[in-house]
Amino acid sequence: xxxxNSLWPGTIHFNExxxxxxxxxxxxxxxxxxxxxxYILPSFHIICKILAISMTTNWKKPEPxxxxxxxxxxxxxQLTVFVFFLFDYLMHRLPSTGLFTSWCASNPPTHFLKxxxxxxxxxxxxxxxxxxxxxxxxLVVVGFPMSNFRLNSVLLKIGVPLIWIYPLFFTFFLIPAVxxxxxxxxxxxxxxxxxxxxxxxxxxxxxxxxxxxxVAWLSLSILANILxxxxxxxxKSQIVSLQKQSVSYKAELSITITTIVMIIFYVINGGFIxxxxxxxxxxxxxxxxxxxxxxxxxxQTCVVPWIFYLTHPVxxxxxxxxxxxxxTSFRRRIN
Numbered sequence: 001x002x003x004x005n006s007l008w009p010g011t012i013h014f015n016e017x018x019x020x021x022x023x024x025x026x027x028x029x030x031x032x033x034x035x036x037x038x039y040i041l042p043s044f045h046i047i048c049k050i051l052a053i054s055m056t057t058n059w060k061k062p063e064p065x066x067x068x069x070x071x072x073x074x075x076x077x078q079l080t081v082f083v084f085f086l087f088d089y090l091m092h093r094l095p096s097t098g099l100f101t102s103w104c105a106s107n108p109p110t111h112f113l114k115x116x117x118x119x120x121x122x123x124x125x126x127x128x129x130x131x132x133x134x135x136x137x138x139l140v141v142v143g144f145p146m147s148n149f150r151l152n153s154v155l156l157k158i159g160v161p162l163i164w165i166y167p168l169f170f171t172f173f174l175i176p177a178v179x180x181x182x183x184x185x186x187x188x189x190x191x192x193x194x195x196x197x198x199x200x201x202x203x204x205x206x207x208x209x210x211x212x213x214x215v216a217w218l219s220l221s222i223l224a225n226i227l228x229x230x231x232x233x234x235x236k237s238q239i240v241s242l243q244k245q246s247v248s249y250k251a252e253l254s255i256t257i258t259t260i261v262m263i264i265f266y267v268i269n270g271g272f273i274x275x276x277x278x279x280x281x282x283x284x285x286x287x288x289x290x291x292x293x294x295x296x297x298x299x300q301t302c303v304v305p306w307i308f309y310l311t312h313p314v315x316x317x318x319x320x321x322x323x324x325x326x327x328t329s330f331r332r333r334i335n
Contacts, residue, residue, distance in 0.1 A: 008109060011180040012193055018105035018183075021098065021191045029096040029192045032291070036089065036298055043302040044082060046309045051075040053314060069137050069152040070255055076160065077130035077262070078305050080123050085301045087120035091195045092294055096184055098191040104181035113179020113195050118171055121206060125167035127300075128217040131262040133159055135224040138255065142231045170209045173201040185290060211274060221263050258308045265300040272296065 012018040054071040095101070104113075140155065141148040177200040181193045197206075272293045309315050 008180060008198060011109070011182050011196075011198070012101070012105045013107070013109060013180060015105055018101055018191065018193075021101045021105065023098045023101070023191075027189060028291075029093075029098070029188060032294075033089075033093045033097050036085075036093070036294075039302050040082075040085065040298065043305055046305045047075075047078045047082060049315070050078065050305060050308065067137075067141065067255075069149075069156055070134065072156060073130055073134050073137055074255075074258065074305075074308060076163075077127060077134075078301075080127045080130070081301050081304070084120060084123040084127055085298065087116055087123065088294065088297060090116050091120050092184075095181065095194050096188060096192040098193075101181070101191045101193050104193065109178035109180040109198060111178055113181070114174060114177050114197055115179070117179055117195050117197050118174045121174075121210065122167045122171050124210070125170055125213060126163050128213055129163045129166065131259060132217055132221040132224055133163070134255070134259050134262075135221070135228045139224065139228050139231060142228065170213065171206075173204040174206075176201050187291065218263065218267065221259075225259060225263070253311070255308075255312070257311055258304060261304055261307055262300070265296075265304075268296050268299075 008014075050071065054068060054075045095104070137152050137155065140151050144151055174197055177197040180196050180198045182196050183190070184192045184194050272289065275289060
């Protein structure tokens, strides 16, 4: 057993202590594995509502306050983040309960475990791009009011497939790798494990690639939003001002708030990965961050769709006739 264990240093595979591990209540790990479902399931219901609006909107005849391209971007973004939550849950919180510790220790590393890790980061890389794509779609609306629908249709037909291809450039080295189980650091107790990878191509590490991507897409998102803000200020001086009570104004405000919140989570995730690279194994305070980080990711899954749902006028049960008339008149003026 010990000779087999030496083949996978730093893992629990063929370690007799973990092979003989009996599942027992080990404190907060089990509690933290259950808590997320209390808020994730209602949030997934909201994500489905957003997707339903996107699917039922008449793309050939846009409704007041609804930009179908923006709804499509938000829908894809939140579905991607939700899939990331599922695989991140399988990668960290579920194994931390000890339910699969003995099984994992009794078997060699497998590609099945690698798929869990790889899918989590694949969807995470995809989710990074949507907060940049959203202001770009809105820039097209403001910059090309007469042809924005056609231009954004082309943009999404090209951009969305590229978003699914892009992560392959930063996860391809995981294809020959195998998934392993490792003991989580303190304050997690013995038997609380997580899924990682070993034998990646060219000895590449995911942490640095993730950090570089976070910085790059965060910078691009902030730049795109600054350009959008300047373009909106310029457009206001050229077109008839839209009253603050109108549906379109409230819709734009909702989308702006949603985009800002998405960028905030960029900063949070980037901060976690930076602290991981700098302090993991050297600072006792980082151990607490290991526990907090999954809940920070949950905020992105939950807060963004709820903010969009609660602030966007399309989800209100009724709209005043004056607001609809104001929005319609505004669309006629700019067209």
